[in-house]
Amino acid sequence: MSKARTALEEMGKDGSFKRKDSAWRSWISNEEGAEFPPESGRYHLFVAAACPWAQRTLLTRALKGLEDAISTTVVHPTWRRTRPDDDEDKHCGWVFGAPKGSDETFKNSIGLGGPFPCHMDGCEPNPLFESKAVRDIYEKAKDTEGKYTVPILWDKKKETIVSNESAEIIQMLNGCFNEFAKNPKLDLEPEELKEEMASVDTWIYNTLNNGVYRCGFASSQKAYETAITELTDSFDRVAQILEKQRFIAGDQITLSDIRLFPTLLRFDEVYIVYFKCNTRAVRHTPAILNYCREIYQMAGVKGTVDMAQIKMHYYTSHPHLNKFSIIPRGPNFAKLLEAPHDRNLVANSKKQKVEE
Known part of the structure; x- marks a missing residue:
C-alpha cells in the first residue's frame, strides 16, 4: 500500500x-x-x-x-x-x-x-x-x-x-x-531582532501563511469561520505594523519578511478567490501594498516571481475545488508592484518622531 x-x-x-x-x-x-x-x-x-x-x-x-x-x-x-x-x-x-x-x-x-x-x-x-x-x-x-x-x-x-x-x-x-555569497554582509536574522522575529513569525504562520490554507481547505463552515476571522484580524494587524515601521519585525528586512511576502504576493490573485479570503485585499491596503512593492523592487526579487505559474498551480491542481481548472484573469497584481513605493516616507516619519 x-x-x-x-x-x-x-x-x-x-x-x-x-x-x-x-x-x-x-x-x-x-x-x-x-x-x-x-x-x-x-x-x-x-x-x-x-x-x-x-x-x-x-x-x-x-x-x-x-x-x-x-x-x-x-x-x-x-x-x-x-x-x-x-x-x-x-x-x-x-x-x-x-x-x-x-x-x-x-x-x-x-x-x-x-x-x-x-x-x-x-x-x-x-x-x-x-x-x-x-x-x-x-x-x-x-x-x-x-x-x-x-x-x-x-x-x-x-x-x-x-x-x-x-x-x-x-x-x-x-x-x-x-x-x-555575493552579499555576505546582509544578515536577514540579526541578533537584535530575533525576539521580535520569533514573535511575529508565530502568529503570521498560524493565521496568514497557513491561515489562507485553513480557509481554503476547510470542510465545515465552523472551521472556515474560525480561520477567516483570525486571518482578517492578522491582516489588519500587519497593516497597522507597516503603517508605523518599514518591515514586519523592525526597520530592516529579515527572514520574517521573507516568510510573509509570498503569502501577500498571492493574496489578491489567488487566495481572495480560490481560498475564500475575501474580507481584505492587498491592493486596497496602502501600507501592505507599498511594503510589497519595496520588496518586489529589491535586486533579484522580481526574478523569483512568476504570477502565471502561481495562478496555474492553484487553479489547475485541485479539481475538487475547481472542476474545470478555469484560471481567473485577476487584477494583474504583479503590474501594481512596478509602481513606486512610499517606504522611505514611513522610515523618515518614524525617525522624526524619535527625534521629537
Missing part, C-alpha cells in the same frame, strides 16, 4: 485543515565532521515558482547572492498523477516539466480543463538524475513519510535530502554560505 499523500488529506474531524510538520530536518553546519558542510556547488534546490514555501528559499538565495553557489530546478506548476501507469495509485503532486520544444499537453487529474502545456519556460526536467516527479526524489532518499513537498535542499554528493522545511532552509541560506 502506497503511503503517498498530500496536504489535502491533513484534515481534522471538525473539518479544519491541520498541516503536519516537515520530516527532513538536517542542517548545513560549519562544525568539524559535519554531515552536511557548506560547499559551493554541492547543494541543489528543487522548488516550485508557484509554491509560497519554496519561494522563500528563492528569495533568500537571490538577496544573499547565492545563485552561483546553489543550483535550482523549478518543477511544473500543475499537480499531476505521480504514478500514471499504476491504476491503484491515485497520488497527485509536483512533476517535472517536459524538455524545451515539447508540444505535449495534458488535462487536469480528472481529465478536464486545459489543455495545459507539459513544457513551461523555466520548468525543466531534473538535471541530476532520471525522475518524472518530486516523489522520485523522496523515494531515492528512502523517504518513509510519503508527503512529497517542495522546497527540497538536496546534497549532490550524498545523494540525499538535507531538509524540506522552508523556515530552516532559509536560515541556512542566510548564515551558512556567506563565504560563497
